[in-house]
Amino acid sequence: MGERLIVIGADAAGMSAASQARKRRDHRDLEILAFEKSAHTSYSACGIPYWIGGLVDQQDDLIARTAEQHRDRHIDVRIGRTVTSIDVRNRTVTVDDDSTHEFDQLMIATGGKPKRPDWPGIDANGVHGVQTLDDGEAVSASIRHTKAKRAVVIGGGYIGVEMAEALIRHDLQVTLLERGDQPMHTLDPDMGALVAQALRDYGVDVRTGVTVKGIETRDGWARAVTTDDGTFDADVVVLGLGTTPNSQLAADAGLPIGPTGGIVTDRRMRLPGHEGFWAAGDCVEVLHRVTGRPAAIPLGTHANKQGRVAGINIGGGYASFPGVVGTAVSKICDLEIARTGLQEKEAEAAGFAYATATIESHTVAGYYPDAAKVTVKLLAEKSTGRLLGGQIVGGAGGAKRIDVLAVAIWNQMTVEEMTGLDLGYAPPFSPVWDPVLVAARAVSDALRA
Amino acid sequence: MGERLIVIGADAAGMSAASQARKRRDHRDLEILAFEKSAHTSYSACGIPYWIGGLVDQQDDLIARTAEQHRDRHIDVRIGRTVTSIDVRNRTVTVDDDSTHEFDQLMIATGGKPKRPDWPGIDANGVHGVQTLDDGEAVSASIRHTKAKRAVVIGGGYIGVEMAEALIRHDLQVTLLERGDQPMHTLDPDMGALVAQALRDYGVDVRTGVTVKGIETRDGWARAVTTDDGTFDADVVVLGLGTTPNSQLAADAGLPIGPTGGIVTDRRMRLPGHEGFWAAGDCVEVLHRVTGRPAAIPLGTHANKQGRVAGINIGGGYASFPGVVGTAVSKICDLEIARTGLQEKEAEAAGFAYATATIESHTVAGYYPDAAKVTVKLLAEKSTGRLLGGQIVGGAGGAKRIDVLAVAIWNQMTVEEMTGLDLGYAPPFSPVWDPVLVAARAVSDALRA
Known part of the structure; x- marks a missing residue:
């Protein structure tokens, strides 16, 4: 039975x-x-860019x-x-x-x-999505086959920036084409600008506000990406347009x-x-x-x-999925990127009145070796004072602090209450005021202003 | 006026x-x-061990x-x-x-x-607390003055283990004397044992269950620490007995x-x-x-x-301090140590009936470079299912996860609810199930058992 x-x-x-x-x-x-x-x-689809980049054997x-x-x-x-x-x-x-x-x-x-627009040339050899292990293998094969020197990544989301890093690791010249004002559109533009700057510092040619028109081909292989802002030569084209x-x-x-x-x-x-x-x-x-x-x-x-x-x-048990708060983290070379809750445009769309604050601090005590800069932006609801969202861009140890914000949002904490949180402190881990607490103080002040 | x-x-x-x-x-x-x-x-008293160890200039x-x-x-x-x-x-x-x-x-x-027992010889040259900048300077001077080869650290708490690292960095032979079963008595003994093992791997001679009787001196300088378990030669003695x-x-x-x-x-x-x-x-x-x-x-x-x-x-404003949940983090060489809430003996003393679970996982995706082991132990109250405490011992990126537990305890979350938390995931930051979530699942199961 x-x-x-x-x-x-x-x-x-x-x-x-x-x-x-x-x-x-x-x-x-x-x-x-x-x-x-x-x-x-x-399989871990999220690991594919790291495998292509050679970080995973x-x-x-x-x-x-x-x-x-x-x-x-x-x-x-x-x-x-x-x-x-x-x-x-x-x-x-x-x-x-x-x-x-x-x-x-x-x-x-x-x-x-994966989104795959109906561009001319989109089905050419050398044009790749990055969703399955087969896709990953195909990108690597294209790099070898074409002895690729130039790569164009279309789309500046998570997969886009992670693939930009992977392609840099293959010593390719990488151009990143982004339709919006900044890459990482899940961050607000002011935070996305920090990512764009870091990408440029790593040698990626970041082009924003660019609309792709098609892929130029030769002998069935991609040769360039044509846009409303010129043509970008490409031996390999990677699509990172989301799913x-x-x-x-x-x-x-x-x-x-x-x-x-x-x-x-x-x-x-x-x-x-x-x-x-x-x-x-x-x-x-x-x-x-x-x-x-x-x-x-x-x-x-x-x-x-x-x-x-x-x-x-x-199986006959009982379990329920409680929903999400929109947490995501990513990394490009040494730069860590994280977000949770709502960004400004999402908060507006949802009808919230909110205040924001952005602070700069360090990942560990400023005097401790390898202290790296970290920028934290918070959004809080005006009427209730509760945390609506947070974004973090910075050096090693920055991004996973997003979890503090995610748990705070989960529990509908106010930013005022957050200023008292008992977070782990020791010089190798944090300034005496954790950047998250500094940001909570700043946005509390902004709410009162 | x-x-x-x-x-x-x-x-x-x-x-x-x-x-x-x-x-x-x-x-x-x-x-x-x-x-x-x-x-x-x-000044940052917490930074003194790192200054003595040469990590801070x-x-x-x-x-x-x-x-x-x-x-x-x-x-x-x-x-x-x-x-x-x-x-x-x-x-x-x-x-x-x-x-x-x-x-x-x-x-x-x-x-x-600082606790400073009334031992014979405690006031000898070369015996130091580590609380003020002057103390820090005195330890460094003693190391130079005695051309120290051997150091004894008395007490295996935060300052004790951090000073053990600092003295290793000066190429001293370091003995750590701890009265209890394990160093780091703010962790449960099973977790403290992981710290003891790591200290031994770093070359520290860890002696537990040892009662100090006094300091032997010569010409006004400390020469050895006498205990109920023998005498330990020492050019420098550091007291880490808490405050x-x-x-x-x-x-x-x-x-x-x-x-x-x-x-x-x-x-x-x-x-x-x-x-x-x-x-x-x-x-x-x-x-x-x-x-x-x-x-x-x-x-x-x-x-x-x-x-x-x-x-x-x-100043005429309004602010209040909401209390603490007992969060602390520390680091010795590559080992990260953290705790929050109540450890077992504290939970017992407070009259809680609780379940525990301990899990092993990795700091980042297992296939990602430099994935390090991390052990997480959680305590949950039997009747309510809420998180009472957590302890983490592991490699780089492990300890600051304690903040997730601290915020969960702050908000009186149940461990069952915690299993659904939307924490940041990407291969460079976490396995697909964050170790904290794996531990929450395990202790949820333990509550039902």
């Missing part, structure tokens, strides 16, 4: 769910069958668990197989080998879809899609109105705890948490 | 108060007169503001002057030059008093002293029942937010915060 769980997508969310469900129900009680369109399971290092390892735990993973449709009424999925499979429980973990929820399969089946384009779930990762249907990872939208509105935030750590929640519930 | 503020002790707490009061009231409205028994004002680097700089802001600091008594009724202080000074407001910031609140002056004046031996204040750092009397820093006791009981925790960051609160209030 066993059930069958079908998992669509065998990466972070899907396989976390499968593992948790398996932990609670053995294979006689729950058969688990997973379909994965790529050649790999359970081998592709295998990024794979947490292979299909064989999953099979050893009675999770039957079929790699290289794409689910082409879901029949909600009959509870079946159809696969690209024309097979059809019944399910009792369905876990949709179809991930994100959208890959929810088409669910939408085609009539399953609920929200305003962000992500699949709608409840807090236990169930599809409302569809018993036994679950979804998790980059394909879903989740509660943003600051705005109270849904948000689609593609990030491995969310995918893992949501997958775990779904799996515990499928 | 101006008032006079007298400040006793011109270090972190006293001068933070003076600065904040001055910011709000000019010198015609408020005269500020400060007495400092040492030769220096506003110059003594001056540790001085945030000199007496002259304070005088430029109309804060009259008299260095090398000790206040010998307070006349509460007549509102005067007497100084060791037999002068007497009236006050309207009195700020008591007499700091901590107690230096509250004798206040006690002699009949001012309120609490159960910890610290001066009693309210949240605004006022002495209850004594209008215009204030105290802050290592000489006071404060609310421990987890036990709800008073605690005396000597730490520069608390002294600065409390001094600031007192100064704002003296």
